[in-house]
Amino acid sequence: MIDWDAVGLSVRLAAATAAILVVVGLPLAWWLARTTAPWRPFVEAAIALPLVLPPTVLGFYLLLAMGPSGPLGGLWRALGGGRLAFSFEGLLVASVIYSLPFAVQPFAVAFAGLERSLIETAWTLGRSRLATFATVALPLARGGILTGIVLAFAHTLGEFGVVLMVGGNLPGETRTVSIAIYDRVQALDYEGAAATALPLLVVSFLVLALTYGLRGGVVLPGPIGRR
């Protein structure tokens, strides 16, 4: 039987993570794609860390940070929140950080591929920097942006190590699909594990196939303004 609670939680978590990454990731990627600041490599490295760090290591540090005396936990409490570790909110914060490169890198690649002259011409035509971003950069980079959103969503759906470290296994609060499956396997309930795992596999595959299909027909990140 499918653990609908876990599926629902995972989808909510993935959707919220992807949404936050759009808000945080787009400006960050725009800056990365255009800056010549000397500290840029350090920012890039920090964003890419989750790609190479074992999830348990990342999870461990996040757990420390989210503890009552940790900086994130302290801040959350000061803002009127309750306990951050082992809560949905804590899981969300961890997911955003964990999936950051999966969103920011495709965004940045798409922005970097924009012809600079398109942006500059929009400025000379009177559009502010923000309006130019919204009316020229975003529509032209939509392929890469879509890719980033889907990757962030899918990656969050499948995360395990970080969830295990900072979320634990609270049904309806932090018990995601991957935790639920792991749970079943531990209990030697292979049938139950399969019932939850198979839809995850199928949905993930379909979402990716759909994205790549759409992207093929839309605009690829890369030399976008090519005529």
Added chain:
Amino acid sequence: MADARLQVAIERRFRGGPTIRAAFELDTASAETLVLFGPSGVGKTTVLRCLAGLERPDAGRIVLGDEVWFDAAAGVDRPPQRRRIGYLPQGHALFPHLDVAANIAFGIDDVRGAARTARVAELVARFGLSGLERRKPAELSGGQRQRVALARALARRPQLLLLDEPLSALDAPTRERLRLELRELLAAGGVSAIVVTHDRTEALVLGDRVAVMVDGVVRQSGRTLEVFDRPADEAVARVTGVETVLAGRVVTVEDGLAAVAVDGLRLTAIGDAGPGDRVLLFIRAEDVLLSAVRGAAASEGTAGFGEGGRGSSARNRLVGRVVGLEPHGPVVRVGIDVGGVRLVAAVTRPAVVELGLAPARLVEAEVKATAIGLVRLAAAGVDEGGSR
């Protein structure tokens, strides 16, 4: 606008690279086109980008009328949004995700709604784009794209157009056609333009005025024909590459040979033009052959058409008076006045001695029709009342 003078005096330094210096003026009330001319990589684009506000000079001032666009000393740097310019970068940068109408409407910010739609429609009609409003830039020809880019720039009612190598992305036959079209569009636009190019023909065809850049510095600026005809120094002459530029009108065309009237003279050249067309002829000094005048048959200012006399394949034989001798190493540039038209020939020192060339001396100049470059300025019947 009482004073609409664009005054540019800027300096842009590159670490480990050249320093670019540009100083010139343009009266934008005249709606004239100034060509910024020079070899590739000389810094023309940098100057244009500084004018557009996309790059910041290290020193100097840019002033248009009473608007200070840039002043290094006063810390003024007006952003591109507030310079009211029409900027066409190389390749035109049409927005690929917007159709023709949306591209043209993009910069209109002084009117909205119906007035905005009306202005777009007016430009679409004026630039011959009717029926293409819903097309994306990728579905347009090179010429159509050029017209959309110009329409988009003019839709904003700019004070000044800035064009960076507008024809460079095109293949040669298209370029030739669009060069003329661009000239006509610029004349019809009623707005002053600064056009960057490294192409001599483009400079001659498009520019009422020209500023010649050599090694990062504007060395000479003035009316195009004057600059090309009388380069201020050796460096400018090397860049312009032609010593004689003549404006004329095609009289007849026979077997592909065009007879062109230049003041009182008639010259034969090869080129694609029809009777009545206004054309420019250019002649390199190396291609002008000098010989002693034979007998009294030839008088000053006559132009022979290869008729009779001593056999020669040259179609153009002109008798003129030497007006100047300028030695450059082993070569001497000889200025010749042929019935009011000035021609320059490059000959060797021994030849000068042999022919006894000296000021006021009569001499016969020969130029093969094949050595005369011919560029069409305007088709027959089109008179722009320009300053040429």
